[in-house]
Amino acid sequence: MKKIVISTLLLSGLLFLNGCTNLEENVLDEASAAGLTDKQAADGNLAPVYARLPDLFTHTNYFTIQEISTDEAILPYRGGTDWGDNGIYTALHQHTPTSTDPNIRNTWLILAQGISRSITAINTLPTINDPNAKTYIAEARGMRAYYNMMMLDLFGLVFAKDDPQGVSEVLRGTAALEYVKSEFLAVEPELLTTVGPGRLTKGAVWGLLARLYLNAPVYREPYAAQFTFKPEDLDKVVEYSDKIISSGQYQLSPDYFSIFNSDNHTNKELVFAVDQRAELNGHNRLAYFSISGDQFPLIAFPAANGTDGPAITSDFYQTWATAYAPRDPAGTDPRFFKQNATIPADSCVSDFTMNRGILRGQQYGLLRVAGAYARCGANYKVGKLFYVTRNRPTLAVNFTEQVDFSVVGSNYNTGYRVLKYEFSKKSASGRNLGDADISIVRLADVYLMRAEAKLRKGDAASALADVNLIRAARTSGTPAPALASMNLDLLLRERGFELYWEMVRRTDLIRFGKYEGTWTEKTNTDKLKRLFPIPQTAIDGASNLPGYLKQNDGY
Known part of the structure; x- marks a missing residue:
């Protein structure tokens, strides 16, 4: 009898989200899904993999921890009556958050649920006789890698797991980096190029691989006094950026703000995005x-x-x-x-x-x-x-x-x-x-990643050309004047100009060695704050597995 997984049990989801990953899936037979075609069953298993992305990118989850922890954004206790929230936004900005911070916890929970749902889809889709199943499996596996990449960036670990009945292996450092990389490489041949920015495509994986290789020294040694950018990693950044640029699928938008308009789902600058169209229950x-x-x-x-x-x-x-x-x-x-x-x-x-x-x-x-x-x-x-x-x-x-x-x-x-x-x-x-899709990877970022990789390899002229190409492309108004030279400080500044409010600033500052700097209301120089604390609820939830989930240093 054909088996269809409709959803993950609430209990199994809670077990995973709280850190213990011995999941029990709710498997329903075909009688429980009477009337579903194979296509509907396949679609119904893939949809949950993407469903929490709008929640992840909401203002008080990923946006907050990526932006308010930096020199780009600050959220004070407005008028002494609004946004006090027990000091969590003050602490985040000053690099003194705790393991009970609700925004950090919610971000962790959504990422963990995304991994859990991806595992469910990976294990169920092969039982469904639909021609899309092979592509959907690749998307689910790629999204598992994406959620784990975010875990690695924020918390310094990933959860490696294939069997829904098994316990995830917690990987850190080089092992975690190699796991995410291998998963993206494994699925790339099976992904499509024709489904738009709201799903994982070849272009999306190329962009995520470029980002992964660019941040590789941080992911290997997050607390390093100085990051070592390997030439072979930088070559891969250029390689995957080139794939996107030379594909002909993507274009820099002449009108910069049209990239963020309500009708941006068809904007050709978007490579990978959160599908936020109102009919799909997006938020504003x-x-x-x-x-x-x-x-x-x-x-x-x-x-x-x-x-x-x-x-x-x-x-x-x-x-x-x-x-x-x-x-x-x-x-x-x-x-x-x-x-x-x-x-x-x-x-x-x-x-x-x-x-x-x-x-x-x-x-x-x-x-x-x-x-x-x-x-x-x-x-x-x-x-x-x-x-x-x-x-x-x-x-x-x-x-x-x-x-x-x-x-x-x-x-x-x-x-x-x-x-x-x-x-x-x-x-x-x-x-x-x-309505506006939320950009995860867009073409300008790809050019800037390529520019950074070339600059770190000593090719300042090519880096300058990429930066000036982006500036010249914004022709709806008077384009920004071309720059005459390029160095790392100017490139970080340019990333700020191009990508502000797009949830990349914390990652950028860490990679450029600026996260321990001083800015308005922030003087903390502790490099252990590059990673966020693992939520205490997750550690408590895994307490029946001694030593399974260790708190990050400094918390």
Whole structure:
């Protein structure tokens, strides 16, 4: 009788997520899935492998631990009333998190569940007589490798396991790196090139392999005083980057912010992405997280607003300001800011679209009175915004450069904000129905990885050419001026300009030897903080296997 696994038992999932990996799968016979075709059964086994990606990339999970732990983002206790959360965002920024941090725990749980679901699919799909099964097995195995790669990056370990009834082997260091690498290499021949950025393709695996080889010295020795970049690893970065670039499938987008628009699923710059289309139950939180609670982007939904979350640090802003001084980066680099509306005070509009990028100074927008938009005839009144929703109607929504953890520095208006992903036109609350796919690997990053590999091998001219190619490609506004030279500091700066708010900053800073640096409200230089603590719940859950899950050093 044909066996179909519909889902992983809640119990088995909890066992895995808490660290003990002796899973018991819930296997149902075909009578339990009456009416399912083989294709439906195959699709139904692959879908759970990808299903938690939107949750993983939500604002308080992977985004938070990759960005707020760096010089790029800071989240103060806003006005003494919002985002206090028992100090977890302060601790994350200052590199003093603990093993009970809920955002770290949630990220761990989702990654662990992704590995568990992948194992279930790998073991079930061979029993289904569908022509897609072979490709689906490769995707599930590749996604298991991807989730493990994230585990390796964040926590310094991977879980190697094939048999759902077995116990995962915990690998660290070189063994972990080689395991992930071998899994990607094994599945690459079976993957497709025609299914779009929301599924694992050949291009996606090439991009992930390039990233894996580039970070190989960190993954081998995460606490090394200095990382050793092997020439053979850097050659592989170039090789896999070249495969993507020469495939002809991907193109740099002339309009930088279109990469993050609601309709970006077909944007050819995306190589691998979280499929966030609203019909697939995406969410909108990367758009609403940073902007003000008194910024209401949608005429159709007067309850959809921001949450006054993280801002960029003055340190990160100054990398832009000093790079282009005395010119304003907003008029010099189209990646910094895109103006969609010029709004004189107290005017009327029939439609409204928020500006994008890094938002500075006084903000203008739709005005509300008693929860409804102010009208002027058939149109809508716009003007200077104040913090009415925060019961501070005399405090202007005037974003300042300075932001810190002091009382003054943590007020609602402090810190320049980021609206990179388009605010979904379907989001009734600002927290739901996000249409924009979230980039995991895109072509510009591929060029920058190739540039870094070449630079580390001594070929500064080729690295400079790759960086300037990206700059010249953004032609929807005046392209950023070409650079005249290239070194590692400039390349890290360029990665910040191109990839800010895209959840790569922590990994970049570690690889470039900058994570122990000093920036606003952060002076911790402990290299043991390069890895996050394994959640205490995971260690406790594995307590029946003595020594199985050891806490990372420094926690």
